[in-house]
Amino acid sequence: MDSRPYTKLYSIILISSFLFNGCSSEAPELIQEEELITTVKLTFKSSEETQIVRWNTLTTNSEIIQLKANSMYEVAIEFLDDSDPVDIKNITTEVIEEANDHQVFYEFSGVNVIYGTSDSDVLDDNQNPLYINSIWNFVESSSGVVRIYLIHEPTSKNSSNRSGFGGETDIQVDIPLHIN
Amino acid sequence: MTNNIFNRGVFVLFFIGAIFSIWGQSCDFTIRGNINDLHDGSPVYGALVRIENSDIFTQTDETGRYLLQGVCSGYLVLVVEHPQCNSLKRKLFIEADDSINFDLEHHINELDEIIISDDQLKQINLSANESRLDVNQITRFSSQSLADALNSFTGVSSLKTGNSIAKPMIHGMFGSRVGIVANGMRLRDQDWGADHAPNIDLNAFENVQLVKGASALKYGGDMVGGVIILSPPKIELKDSLLGKTVINLVQNGMGVSLSSDLIKTYSNGYYVKGQFTWKRFGDIKAPNYILSNTGLKELNYSIKLGRTRIIRGWEINYSRFKNETGILRAAHIGNIQDLLRALNSYEPLRIEPFSYSINAPKQQGTHQNIQFTSFNQFNDQAKWQFDYNYQENTRKEFDVRRGNRSDIASIDLRLRSHSFLSSLKWKKYFTWNFETGISGLIQDNFSNPESGIKRLIPDYLSYELGSFFIGSYKPNNSFSWDWGLRFDRVIWDVQKYYNTSDWEARNYQDVFSDFVVQDFGTQILVNPKLNFINWSAQTGITYVLRNHFRSVFSYILSQRSPNASEMFSDGLHHSLATIEYGNLFLDKEISHKFLMSLNLDKENFKGSIEPYFSTIKDYIFIAPKSLKQTIRGAFPVWEYDATNILLWGIDSSLEIRLMNKMNLELNASYIHAQDRINNQPLISIPSFNTFQKFNYTFKNGLNVELINRYVAFQNRFPDTNFQINSIVEGEITQKLIDISTPPKAYQYLDFSFSFPFDVIEGLNTSIRFIFQNLTNTKYRDYLNRMRFYSNEVGLNAEFQLIISY
Numbered sequence: 001m002d003s004r005p006y007t008k009l010y011s012i013i014l015i016s017s018f019l020f021n022g023c024s025s026e027a028p029e030l031i032q033e034e035e036l037i038t039t040v041k042l043t044f045k046s047s048e049e050t051q052i053v054r055w056n057t058l059t060t061n062s063e064i065i066q067l068k069a070n071s072m073y074e075v076a077i078e079f080l081d082d083s084d085p086v087d088i089k090n091i092t093t094e095v096i097e098e099a100n101d102h103q104v105f106y107e108f109s110g111v112n113v114i115y116g117t118s119d120s121d122v123l124d125d126n127q128n129p130l131y132i133n134s135i136w137n138f139v140e141s142s143s144g145v146v147r148i149y150l151i152h153e154p155t156s157k158n159s160s161n162r163s164g165f166g167g168e169t170d171i172q173v174d175i176p177l178h179i180n
Numbered sequence: 181m182t183n184n185i186f187n188r189g190v191f192v193l194f195f196i197g198a199i200f201s202i203w204g205q206s207c208d209f210t211i212r213g214n215i216n217d218l219h220d221g222s223p224v225y226g227a228l229v230r231i232e233n234s235d236i237f238t239q240t241d242e243t244g245r246y247l248l249q250g251v252c253s254g255y256l257v258l259v260v261e262h263p264q265c266n267s268l269k270r271k272l273f274i275e276a277d278d279s280i281n282f283d284l285e286h287h288i289n290e291l292d293e294i295i296i297s298d299d300q301l302k303q304i305n306l307s308a309n310e311s312r313l314d315v316n317q318i319t320r321f322s323s324q325s326l327a328d329a330l331n332s333f334t335g336v337s338s339l340k341t342g343n344s345i346a347k348p349m350i351h352g353m354f355g356s357r358v359g360i361v362a363n364g365m366r367l368r369d370q371d372w373g374a375d376h377a378p379n380i381d382l383n384a385f386e387n388v389q390l391v392k393g394a395s396a397l398k399y400g401g402d403m404v405g406g407v408i409i410l411s412p413p414k415i416e417l418k419d420s421l422l423g424k425t426v427i428n429l430v431q432n433g434m435g436v437s438l439s440s441d442l443i444k445t446y447s448n449g450y451y452v453k454g455q456f457t458w459k460r461f462g463d464i465k466a467p468n469y470i471l472s473n474t475g476l477k478e479l480n481y482s483i484k485l486g487r488t489r490i491i492r493g494w495e496i497n498y499s500r501f502k503n504e505t506g507i508l509r510a511a512h513i514g515n516i517q518d519l520l521r522a523l524n525s526y527e528p529l530r531i532e533p534f535s536y537s538i539n540a541p542k543q544q545g546t547h548q549n550i551q552f553t554s555f556n557q558f559n560d561q562a563k564w565q566f567d568y569n570y571q572e573n574t575r576k577e578f579d580v581r582r583g584n585r586s587d588i589a590s591i592d593l594r595l596r597s598h599s600f601l602s603s604l605k606w607k608k609y610f611t612w613n614f615e616t617g618i619s620g621l622i623q624d625n626f627s628n629p630e631s632g633i634k635r636l637i638p639d640y641l642s643y644e645l646g647s648f649f650i651g652s653y654k655p656n657n658s659f660s661w662d663w664g665l666r667f668d669r670v671i672w673d674v675q676k677y678y679n680t681s682d683w684e685a686r687n688y689q690d691v692f693s694d695f696v697v698q699d700f701g702t703q704i705l706v707n708p709k710l711n712f713i714n715w716s717a718q719t720g721i722t723y724v725l726r727n728h729f730r731s732v733f734s735y736i737l738s739q740r741s742p743n744a745s746e747m748f749s750d751g752l753h754h755s756l757a758t759i760e761y762g763n764l765f766l767d768k769e770i771s772h773k774f775l776m777s778l779n780l781d782k783e784n785f786k787g788s789i790e791p792y793f794s795t796i797k798d799y800i801f802i803a804p805k806s807l808k809q810t811i812r813g814a815f816p817v818w819e820y821d822a823t824n825i826l827l828w829g830i831d832s833s834l835e836i837r838l839m840n841k842m843n844l845e846l847n848a849s850y851i852h853a854q855d856r857i858n859n860q861p862l863i864s865i866p867s868f869n870t871f872q873k874f875n876y877t878f879k880n881g882l883n884v885e886l887i888n889r890y891v892a893f894q895n896r897f898p899d900t901n902f903q904i905n906s907i908v909e910g911e912i913t914q915k916l917i918d919i920s921t922p923p924k925a926y927q928y929l930d931f932s933f934s935f936p937f938d939v940i941e942g943l944n945t946s947i948r949f950i951f952q953n954l955t956n957t958k959y960r961d962y963l964n965r966m967r968f969y970s971n972e973v974g975l976n977a978e979f980q981l982i983i984s985y
Contacts, residue, residue, distance in 0.1 A: 028639045028675050029629040030700055037811055060809040083702065094583045101582075107907045147907055152514065153580060155530065162907075163521050166529055168580065169514035172813035 032084065037091050040148060040173055041078040044136075046071050055148075055173045056082075064176045065146070073136045074118055077104055079150065079171065095150065096132065099124035103151040103165055104131040110144025111177055113137065128157040138179045145174050207252035211272075213280040214244045215260060224262060232257035232269070283491065309732065309777045309790055313388040319982055320932070320948065323428040323437035323459065326360075326382050330408065332873075332887075334847040335392050335790070335831035337866040340964040341375040343464055343973055344476050344505050345543065348378070349963065351393050351792065351829060352851045352865045353405025356743045361399050362410040363497060363551055364565075368597040368623065369573040371743035372637065373760075375753075375965065376575060379501045379547030381480040383426070383439040383457045386413040392831070393775050393792050394718065394736050397648045397664040398603065398615065401716025402740035404771045404796065413443065415451050415488050420444070425983045432952075432976035433475070434534070435461035449489045456481040462536040463506075467958045467974035471508055472532040473539055478503040491557035501547040506538040511969045512580050512754050515812040516904055519757045519968065520917055528970045540578040540586040541754060548572045562606035571597045579754055591636050591751075592628035597621060614651040620644065625744065636751040636760075637744050638676035645669050663719040670741045672710040676748055677703045688764060712741035712768050720775070732777040742766040746800050746820045753818075759808060763820040771796040786835040791828070798822040801855075803863065804900045816902060825862055827853040845873040852896070860898040866963060867894035867922065880935070887930040894922040894962050923967055926959030928952075934980075948980040 038058070044051040044067060055062040067073060079091040095102045099122055106115065115136045117129035124130060148171065155166030162169075215224045223244025230237035231251065240246045251274055258270045260282050272278070311333045321329035327338040327346035338346040339354045347354050360367040360378050362385070369379055382388075388410050395403040421444050428437040441455035459478035463470050479502050486495030510528035513519055522529055548571065555565040577591035603617030621644040627635040650664030680702055683689060688706075689696075697705045720734025748762040773794035780787045805819040829851035836844045848870040853862035871889040878884075900920040905912050934948035956975040960967040 027697070027705060028627070028635075028677070030677060030703060030705070031629050031632065031634060033633055040811070055811070057811050091582075098582065109907045109910055109912045145907075145912065152582065162517065167514075168512060169518050169812060170582070171811055172515055172517060173811060 036081050036083060037079045037150075037171060038083050039080040040171060041080055042148075042175070043076040043078070045074045045076075053175060055175055062173075062175050064178050066178050066180070067136075067138060069138045069141045069179050071137065074120075075134050075136050077132055077148070092132065096122050096130070099130055100126075101153050102130060103128075103149075103154045103157055103167070104134075105149040105151060105159075105162065105165060106131070106134070107147040107149070107162060108144060108177075109147070111142045111146075111179055112139040114139065124157070126157070141179045142177075143179070144177050146177055147172065147174050207250055209251040209253060209274055209277050211248040211251055211258070211274070211278045211280060213246060213282065215240050215246060215282045216244055217283070227260055227262040230259050230261070232259050309392055309775075309779075309788070311390045311392070313390075315386050318382055318385065318388060319426055319980075320950070322383055322426045322439055322457075322980065323430055323435065323978065324382075326378055326380050326388075326408070326410075329382055329388065330390060332871070333390055333392075334833050334849040334871075335829070335851075336390065337869075337963055339374055339864065340961070340966070342474060342505075342508055342511075342964070342966045343471070344461075344474070345375055345377045345507075347374065347376070348408060349866065350390070350406035352827060352853055352862070356740060357403060358405040359396065359400055359403035359407040360410070361396070361407060363412060363549075364553065364567050365551060365569040365599060365601065366399050367547075368571050368599070368621075369545075369547060369575075369595060371745055372575060372593065372595075373745045373749065375543075376545070379503075379545050379573060380410065381457050381478075381482075381499075381501055382410075383441075384412065384455050384480070384482050384499065385410040387411040392790070393773060393794075394734065395666075395716060395738055397650050397666040397716060397718065398601075398617065399619075400646070401648075401666040401668055401714055401738055404738045404740065404769070404773070404794075412453075412484075415443075415449075415486070416445050417447060417449055417488070418445060419447050423985050425981075427981045427983075429979045430461065430976065431978065432973060433461040433464040434536075435459065435476070449487045449493065450485075451488070452483075452485045454481070454483045459503075460536070463534050464973050464976075465534075466971040467956045468971070469527055469531050470534050471528070471970055471973075472530055472535075473506040473509040473542070475506045475536055475538045476503065477538065486553075492555060494554040495552070497549070497551040497553070499547075499549045501545070503545055504538055505543045505545075507541040507543065508966055508969055509539070509541070511966055512541045513757050514754075515814075516757050516816065516917055517813060517906065519919070520904065520906070520915055522969050523918065540580045542578050544574075544576040544578075544589075546572075546574045561608070562604065564604045565602070567601045569597075569599050569601075571595075571599075573597075585632065588631060589628070590631050590633045592631045593637055594626045594628070595623060596626075597623045611655050612651065612653055614649070616647075616649045618645070618647045620646070634679075634751055635677070636749055638674055638748050638750075640672060640674040640676075640744060640748075642673070642744075643671040658724040660722045661720075662722075664717065666714075666716045668712075668714040668716070668739075670712040670714065672708065672712075672747075674706075674708045674710070674744075674748060676706050676708070676750075678706055678750075680704050682750075682761070686761075686764070692764060708747075708764065710747075714739035714741055714768055728781050730777075730779040730781065732775070732779075734775045736771070736773040736775065738771040738773070739768050740771075741768040742800055742820075749820070752815075758804070758816050758818045760802065761805075761817060761819045763822075766800055766820065766822055767798050769796055769798050769800060769822075771799075784837045786833075786837075788831075788833050790831040792830075793828040794826075796825045796827065799825045801863065803898070804902070807902065814904060823855045823857045825853060825855055827851065827862070841877050843873070843875040845871075845875075847871050847873075855898070858898075861896035863898050863900070863920075864963060865894065865896070866891075867925075868892040882933060882935040884933045885931070888927065889930070890927040891925060891961065893925040897922055897962075919968065922962035923960035926957060926961070928957045928959065929954040942985065944984040946982045948982065950976075950978040950980065952976040952978070 040055040042053045053062050053065050081089040081091055115134055118133040118135045121129040121133045150171035151165050151167045152170045153167045156164055159165045215227045217224055225242050227240045229246045236248055238246050238248055253274050255273055258272055325346050327348040330336045330348050331338055335351055337349040339349045340346045348358055350358050356371050391407045393406055395401055396407045423442040425440040437459040439457040443453040445451040457480045461476040463472055464474045482499030484497040487493050510530040551569045553567045557563040573595045575593045576589035579590045580586055599621040601619040603615055605615040607613045623642045625640045627639055646668040648666040652662035654660040695706045695708045697707045716738050718736040722732045724730045746762055747766055749760050752759055771794055775792045777790040800822050802818050802820050804816045806817050807814045808817045831849045834846040850868045851865050853865045855862050869891040874886045876884050897920050901918050903914045906915045930952050931954050932950040934946055937945050937947045953975050958971045
């Protein structure tokens with residue numbers, strides 16, 4: 001038998017073993033997801049009180065929102081990444097920067113509410129309110145749920161239901177409501 | 181005999197005279213030897229061996245042997261002739277009995293026939309049925325993908341994500357269970373999940389072989405579904421410069437595909453080949469709407485250099501494949517309520533004007549391959565081959581992201597594989613054939629953390645070492661027995677971050693706590709080291725009755741250890757709004773399969789029935805497990821799991837040929853797959869389907885082809901539906917998300933015609949027009965993941981110009 005093929009074989013194995021050494025087995029870098037939203041924070045302000053309610057990823061629920069009927073509330077929404085408690089990031093600023101690509105939408109069940117945009121709301125380039133700041137007024141005492149959406153790249157900015165906005169849902173959380 | 185020699189001696193003496201006798205010439209020597217085919221070493225029967233300017237001649241027998249007697253000493257010219265071969269002359273000096281073997285090269289114009297018997301195109305698995313695509317058929321699919329080209333075989337389907345991401349599916353199996361072997365080495369990128377198409381350019385190959393339902397133990401023992409083997413053009417031992425250019429203009433998607441190759445060969449065996457393919461498609465169109473963001477960009481090239489001296493040779497090959505595929509924009513959804521809106525919508529939720537631009541969501545894939553091959557035929561009985569191959573595959577996936585992050589890949593994987601295969605083939609008495617060899621693989625997967633998103637597939641190193649021994653016994657043309665055994669050892673060394681909550685929810689801390697390296701609070705770094713041993717084997721017999729009835733029976737044992745995505749995938753799938761989890765508890769799959777094939781092959785008639793039956797223990801599949809509450813709402817969690825399945829099916833085909841002009845093909849296939857633990861049908865199994873092909877060639881060379889395909893409704897599917905609550909006019913209402921009911925049956929027609937169109941002397945030009953989905957039928961396919969969002973592609977007209985030179 002010809003010995004040359006074996007010489008080739010050995011040289012190839014040798015070369016490849018050098019290549020294999022190039023493979024690193026050091027620990028991979030820890031990834032802290034940047035776009036993560038872990039908390040939705042709602043701040044309710046009326047002439048009498050201020051109430052803060054948080055929906056958090058870890059507990060996947062929140063406290064009940066306790067509000068009074070026939071009272072005007074200024075509602076501010078914030079999206080936070082508090083996965084690192086030392087370094088809480090406010091994602092709301094990103095949403096506001098990309099106002100054209102975002103929309104906040106509230107859907108209510110079991111309660112009778114009149115709500116609209118607030119004077120301090122954020123507007124996109126076409127003057128559409130984002131509902132980052134809105135005014136809620138409940139007509140009667142009742143219990144129900146508010147479903148909060150953050151919509152990314154909506155196809156429409158004016159709708160009274162989720163379907164009408166199109167786009168993709170970035171946030172969808174339910175928070176229970178109790179109106180006295 | 182001695183008398184004869186004496187007579188000849190006298191005869192020679194009498195005529196040539198005394199001069200020769202001065203040299204003391206004696207004329208009682210013999211020359212013997214074997215004459216074999218250059219390409220595959222098979223014996224050449226009936227070759228004429230003679231001594232020039234004499235009347236001494238003989239013919240080779242069935243084993244290629246010849247014997248010349250009464251040869252005189254001194255110089256002579258030996259001539260070997262065969263009606264189908266180039267004649268060969270050799271000047272010899274004879275002073276004793278001699279033994280000389282010859283390898284014969286067939287005539288170049290006979291190459292078409294030779295290719296059948298050529299070594300690299302020999303049947304891969306004697307006891308499994310094999311189908312082939314030739315150059316002409318490959319050219320027809322020049323602008324399409326490998327899976328599309330294979331779709332014309334019974335029992336083969338495509339598992340798709342949209343139109344251009346397609347994975348071949350054989351007998352209901354896909355991914356790691358279907359081996360793809362290109363240039364003699366296995367493609368190493370098929371473990372990345374269902375939405376990753378093989379990175380292969382069909383145009384670089386001249387022959388595609390498909391083995392259904394069985395492994396090729398030389399390349400691996402885990403290919404339960406089958407093997408696809410792609411081979412490059414055969415190198416001719418002559419001075420030549422050959423090339424081919426295929427230009428495709430595609431109406432649907434306003435696409436262009438251009439493919440060209442050039443091969444220079446020398447009579448001393450050196451050859452060099454270059455090839456490239458370029459494709460550019462815009463948004464394709466379904467019957468009623470544009471499928472926005474479904475464009476495609478592709479650029480592939482390859483170059484190879486080698487030398488073949490038939491019995492030994494070498495080759496260096498470099499190839500690169502790069503594509504960018506848009507994923508239907510409307511299929512990028514945020515949560516299951518978005519999915520419900522898509523399901524309820526008649527049209528995709530985003531339709532934009534036609535465009536060539538490819539935006540997020542999209543996939544980018546590259547495949548680079550460097551290969552070295554060397555082979556040596558030591559004698560006419562044994563051949564050794566060595567292949568070394570380095571592959572680098574990358575896959576990037578871009579999602580629609582917030583904060584200008586859409587340009588940062590959310591999945592960014594790089595898989596580097598070094599592999600080698602060394603094999604030795606030999607035979608004994610022309611009836612026994614053996615092949616043995618070893619193969620090795622080292623894989624290094626790197627997942628780029630810059631994606632800023634949890635790794636879908638973690639970083640890992642994996643090692644595989646395999647060895648095989650296969651053989652066949654073929655005492656005559658009507659019977660053969662073949663068998664094979666393969667052993668593989670697979671070692672995994674994985675470094676993965678688990679969310680601590682996921683790690684605990686799966687009870688991994690009880691079993692795999694040894695793997696934990698470091699605790700980072702919400703995440704933990706884990707280093708699983710896993711080890712699998714796989715045995716695979718097969719045996720089969722082929723029996724041929726009166727040259728036209730062939731029956732094959734075989735049994736195949738396959739073992740496959742779980743792949744990286746099955747064990748470790750961890751991430752969100754935007755196209756289905758699912759969270760996918762791998763499973764560390766998975767064991768290897770063990771499959772027992774029985775295949776039978778009955779073939780009738782007569783002059784005008786060809787028919788085959790191929791039933792198969794298999795049971796697979798610990799079959800790995802992905803299924804919805806639970807709903808997970810997230811900030812995006814409830815999400816279905818799909819998790820890899822194992823079950824025992826029973827799978828059987830029948831492929832059948834019938835071909836009628838009339839007057840060499842007309843050809844009618846009827847094909848049908850059926851698969852039945854049942855999960856025996858959960859007592860329900862298996863998910864994503866092709867439904868009953870048939871296709872009919874009518875082909876007619878006119879005298880002037882015009883060829884017309886009509887294909888009708890019918891795909892039935894899949895009535896066997898598991899129920900993976902679930903309920904979500906939706907707020908409708910202030911009321912919380914339960915809504916059913918039906919993702920399990922398959923789409924309706926469909927049928928469509930393809931039509932094509934081609935004719936030679938010689939404009940320039942010396943160029944072989946032909947033109948082909950292809951019409952797909954002629955009736956612009958609206959349909960959706962069960963095996964397409966995009967079926968929830970849009971119809972399949974509508975009418976497409978394609979113009980193809982093929983120039984050979």
